[in-house]
Amino acid sequence: MNQPQSWEARAETYSLYGFTDMPSVHQRGTVVVTHGEGPYIVDVHGRRYLDANSGLWNMVAGFDHRGLIEAAKAQYDRFPGYHAFFGRMSDQTVMLSEKLVEVSPFESGRVFYTNSGSEANDTMVKMLWFLHAAEGKPQKRKILTRWNAYHGVTAVSASMTGKPYNSVFGLPLPGFIHLTCPHYWRYGEEGETEEQFVARLARELEDTITREGADTIAGFFAEPVMGAGGVIPPAQGYFQAILPILRKHDIPMISDEVICGFGRTGSTWGCLTYDFMPDAIISSKNLTAGFFPMGAVILGPDLAKRVEAAVEAIEEFPHGFTASGHPVGCAIALKAIDVVMNEGLAENVRRLAPRFEAGLQRIADRPNIGEYRGIGFMWALEAVKDKPSKTPFDGNLSVSERIANTCTDLGLICRPLGQSIVLCPPFILTEAQMDEMFEKLEKALDKVFAEVA
Ligand code: PMP
Numbered sequence: 001m002n003q004p005q006s007w008e009a010r011a012e013t014y015s016l017y018g019f020t021d022m023p024s025v026h027q028r029g030t031v032v033v034t035h036g037e038g039p040y041i042v043d044v045h046g047r048r049y050l051d052a053n054s055g056l057w058n059m060v061a062g063f064d065h066r067g068l069i070e071a072a073k074a075q076y077d078r079f080p081g082y083h084a085f086f087g088r089m090s091d092q093t094v095m096l097s098e099k100l101v102e103v104s105p106f107e108s109g110r111v112f113y114t115n116s117g118s119e120a121n122d123t124m125v126k127m128l129w130f131l132h133a134a135e136g137k138p139q140k141r142k143i144l145t146r147w148n149a150y151h152g153v154t155a156v157s158a159s160m161t162g163k164p165y166n167s168v169f170g171l172p173l174p175g176f177i178h179l180t181c182p183h184y185w186r187y188g189e190e191g192e193t194e195e196q197f198v199a200r201l202a203r204e205l206e207d208t209i210t211r212e213g214a215d216t217i218a219g220f221f222a223e224p225v226m227g228a229g230g231v232i233p234p235a236q237g238y239f240q241a242i243l244p245i246l247r248k249h250d251i252p253m254i255s256d257e258v259i260c261g262f263g264r265t266g267s268t269w270g271c272l273t274y275d276f277m278p279d280a281i282i283s284s285k286n287l288t289a290g291f292f293p294m295g296a297v298i299l300g301p302d303l304a305k306r307v308e309a310a311v312e313a314i315e316e317f318p319h320g321f322t323a324s325g326h327p328v329g330c331a332i333a334l335k336a337i338d339v340v341m342n343e344g345l346a347e348n349v350r351r352l353a354p355r356f357e358a359g360l361q362r363i364a365d366r367p368n369i370g371e372y373r374g375i376g377f378m379w380a381l382e383a384v385k386d387k388p389s390k391t392p393f394d395g396n397l398s399v400s401e402r403i404a405n406t407c408t409d410l411g412l413i414c415r416p417l418g419q420s421i422v423l424c425p426p427f428i429l430t431e432a433q434m435d436e437m438f439e440k441l442e443k444a445l446d447k448v449f450a451e452v453a
Contacts, residue, residue, distance in 0.1 A: 007030075007032040007044045008029040008030050008032065011030040011032055012025065012026070012029075012030060021401065024401065024405070028405065028408075031043050031049070031408070032044045035063070035064070036051070036059075036062065036063020036064055037062075037063065037064055038062045038063070038064065038426075038428060038433075039051055039052075039054075039062050039063070039425055039426040039428060039429055039433060040063070041063060041413070047411065048411060049408065049411050049412060049413050050411060050412050050413065050425075050433060050436055050437055050440070051063075051413040051425070051426070052412060052413055052414045052423045052424070052425045052437050053413050053414060053415050053422070053423075053424055053425075054290070054424055054425055054426045055290050056285070056290075057227060057259045057264070057285055057286075057378075057424050058284075058285035058286060058288075058289070058290035059289065059290040059426055060262070060263065060264070060286050060289050060290070060336075060340060060345065060426050060427045060428075061289040061336065061339050061340070061345060061426065061427065061428060062426045062428045063426075065289065065291075065339065067335060067339055067343075068289055068291045068332060068335055068336060068339065069291075071331050071332055071334070071335035072291060072292070072328055072331065072332050074331070075092065075327055075328045075331035075332070076328055078327075079092075079327050080327070080328060081323075081326060081327065081328065082325075082326070082327050083320075083322055083323070083324065083325070083326075084113060084320065084324045084325035085320055085324075089325050090325065090326075090327035090330065091327075092327040092328075092330035092331045092334065093113070093325035093327065093330045095330070095334060096111070096325075096330040096333050096334055097110070097111040099333075099334055099337060100283070100296060100298055100337075101298070103268060103337060103341070104269070104281060104298050104300075105268075105269055105271060105272055105277060105281075105300075106298070106299075106300040106301055107301055108301045108304065109298055109299050109300050109301060109304050110298075110299045110304040110307070110308070111296050111297065111298050111299070112127070112296065112297040112299075112320075112324070113294065113295070113296050113321075113324040113325040113326075113329075113330075114284075114294070114295035114296065114297070114321055114324060115293045115294060115295060115321055115323050115324075116152070116284055116293055116294075116295050117151075117152055117157075117256075117258035117282065117283075117284035117285060117295050118151070118152025118153050118154045118157040118158075118295075119152075119154060119157075119295055119321065120258070120282045120283065120284055120295035120296060120297050121151045121152050121154075121156070121157040121160060121221065121256065121282055122152070122154050122156045122157050123295075123297050123319060124219070124221075124254055124280060124282060124297050125143060125156050125157075125160075125218070125219070126156075126319055127297065127299075127307060127317070127319075128140075128143075128218040128219045128252060129141055129218060130307075130310060130314075130317065130319075131303070131306055131307050131310050132218055134309075134310030134313055134314060135306070135310065137215055139215060139216055140215055140216060140217065140218050141175055141216065141218050142175045142176070142177060142212060142216050142217045142218060143159070143160055143175065143176050143177070143217075143218055143219060143220075143221065144177050144178075144179060144205075144208065144217060144219070144220040144221070144251070145160045145161075145162055145176065145177075145178055145179070145220070145221050145222070146162055146178060146179050146180065146181050146182065146222060146226075147162035147178045147179070147180060147181045148162050148163070148181040148183070148226055148229035148230070148232065149161060149162045149178070149181075149221070149222065149223060149226060149229060149256075150162075150163065150223070150226070150227060150228035150229055151221060151223075151256055155169075155171065155173065156173070158171050158172070159171050159172035159173040159176040160172075160176060160221055162178040162181070162229075163229075177208060177212070179201070179204055179205060179208065180200075180201050180204055181226070181229065181232065182197075182198070182201055182232070182234045182235045182238045183226075183232045183235070184197050184198075184235040184236075185370075185371050185373070185390075186390070188235075194235050194236055194237075195236075195237065197235055198235050198236070198237050198238050198241050199241065201235070201238065201241070201242070202241040202242055202245060205220075205242050205245050205246075206245050209245070209249050209251070214249035214250065214251065217249070217251050218251075218252075219251060219252045219253070219254055220242075220246050220251050220252070220253050220254065221254045221256055221282075222239075222253070222254070222255065222256065223255075223256045223257070223258075223259065223260060223270070224239075224255060224257065224260045224265065224269075224270025224271055224273065224274050225259070225260055225265060225270055225374070225375060225378060227258075227259035227260070227378065227424075228259075228417065229417070230380050230382070230417045230418050230420040230422065231373060231374045231378050231379060231380035231417075231420070231422055231424070232373065232380075233373060233374065233375055234274060239271075239274050239275070239276035240275070240276065243276055243277075252279040252280065252303060253276075253278045253279050254278060254279065254280045254281075254282060255269070255270065255271045255276075255278035255280070255281050255282070256282045257269055257270050257271070257281050257282060257283055258282055258283065258284040258285050258295070259285060259286075259378065259424075260273070260378075261281065261283045261285075261286055261287065262283070262286035262287065262336075262337065262340050262341075262346075263286065263340050263341075263345060263346035263349050263376070263377075263427055264286065264349070264376055264377055264378050264424070265375050265376040265378065266346070266349050266350045266353055266375060266376035266377075267346075268341070268346070269281065273375065273376075277300075278300065279299075279300050279302060279303045280297060280298060280299045280300055280303050281297075281298040281300075282295070282296075282297060282298075283295065283296045283297075283298060284296070286336070286340065287333050287336065287337075288329060288332045288333045288336050289332075289336040289339065289340065291332045291336065292326070292328060292329040292332045292333070293329070294326070294329040294330075294332075294333060340427065345427035345428060346427065348427055348428065348429070349376050349377045349427050350376075352377075352429065352431070352434060353375070353376050353377065355431065355434060356374075356377065356379060356423075356434065357372075357374075357379070359434065359438045360372040360374075360379055360381060360423075363381065363438065363441065363442060363445065364381060366445065366446075366449065367387050368383055368384060368385070368387070368445075368449045368453065369381050369382065369383060369384070369387075369445075370382045370383070370384035370387055370390050371390075374423075377424060377425060377427060377429070378422075378423075378424045379422070379423045379424070380417070380420040380421065380422045380423070381420060381421045381423075381445075382418075382419055382420045383399045383400055383403070383419045383420070383421070383449075384419070392419050393419060393452060397452050399419060399448060399452055400416030400417070400418065400419050400420060400421055401416045402448045402451070402452075403416065403421055403441075403444050403445060403448045404416040404421065404444075406443075406444035406447055406448055407440055407441060407444045410440040410443055410444060411440065412436075412437060412440040412441060412444070414441065421441070423437065423441075425437065
């Protein structure tokens with residue numbers, strides 16, 4: 001093999017990149033990371049970057065948390081791998097399921113494991129199809145989600161995701177229906193109050209159910225705060241308006257808490273922050289603080305009971321992954337839950353969220369920032385060409401990408417999403433690190449806005 005010289009060239013020669021703007025990589029090179037220190041990553045050249053994306057929202061305890069590393073090592077020593085099929089599972093799996101039900105908002109429940117958030121959403125959809133068929137409604141299969149939602153990349157979860165880029169795969173599959181994104185600032189109509197906007201979205205849901213037939217709809221999935229859609233908190237009263245409609249029509253409501261779960265919004269679950277009770281929760285990312293690939297479906301009492309009955313009737317739920325309930329993943333998750341809840345991480349999010357917001361409010365005074373939005377430790381700034389009319393920049397200017405690239409050059413990782421810049425740092429961030437984040441971001445914003453204005 002003719003080995004190219006640099007790490008960057010080697011990466012570009014042999015790796016296929018996901019969700020990456022390739023012209024930009026060809027021009028700028030790949031950031032090849034060797035290790036991390038707290039919330040910083042370090043590349044092969046020794047350059048340090050404050051990762052205000054927590055990896056992909058998931059490295060909430062930073063990149064070198066000793067307790068998590070030790071928990072992983074100890075479990076590798078004890079029992080490095082097993083499955084959860086055929087009536088066997090590891091002791092760690094048993095303990096994690098108990099723990100997840102205990103820390104869930106549910107009084108009782110059951111847990112099923114996957115390797116990722118996408119697979120957890122796929123699993124939930126299959127579970128709903130399985131359940132409704134077992135209850136004599138095999139036609140109850142359609143899935144409701146929202147435009148701008150992100151639920152994953154497998155064929156089913158990508159169909160749930162409400163992003164135009166999935167058309168290159170010929171997705172969504174039939175039977176996946178997308179409703180209006182509950183972002184009042186962007187989708188509220190001229191003269192429409194937030195309350196009227198929410199009422200319109202509730203009517204749209206009711207009309208969709210009437211048009212399609214409740215008996216054809218398997219479930220409704222929603223992130224409490226849309227993450228990869230650009231950090232979009234729900235319009236006020238949104239969940240309170242739609243939940244009674246779903247209940248009335250026996251449509252289970254699934255809270256996709258892959259990002260919001262375990263502290264990101266300031267409480268353990270996004271559904272608690274926004275005060276609604278789903279029928280099931282999808283978890284991943286923060287579940288292991290990013291130290292192991294793992295996802296989980298957590299069923300609340302009603303679905304747990306019904307799925308249990310369906311499994312008893314059919315004798316088997318024919319689904320699962322080789323590494324479902326992996327003992328090392330479970331041991332890490334047990335430790336991660338303890339770290340986030342009991343080592344002050346969730347508390348740090350709550351404590352610093354007002355400071356985060358105040359910083360963004362100040363930054364958003366700029367004429368080219370249309371809106372800042374978010375909660376806890378997940379925020380976005382939306383760039384606009386014209387503030388009063390909310391007119392976006394010409395897409396060809398790639399404004400958010402330019403801001404993110406300038407940040408990278410300054411040693412700050414943040415994410416461009418549409419015309420927004422997303423900040424979702426690890427929960428261990430200190431005040432000084434938050435100041436560093438804002439200082440670098442402001443430099444980048446001013447440089448890029450001066451270029452494009
Ligand atoms: N749901 C949500 C809300 C997510 O943010 C993501 C990942 N960003 C997923 C599902 C998919 O998770 P994964 O990438 O682990 O498949």
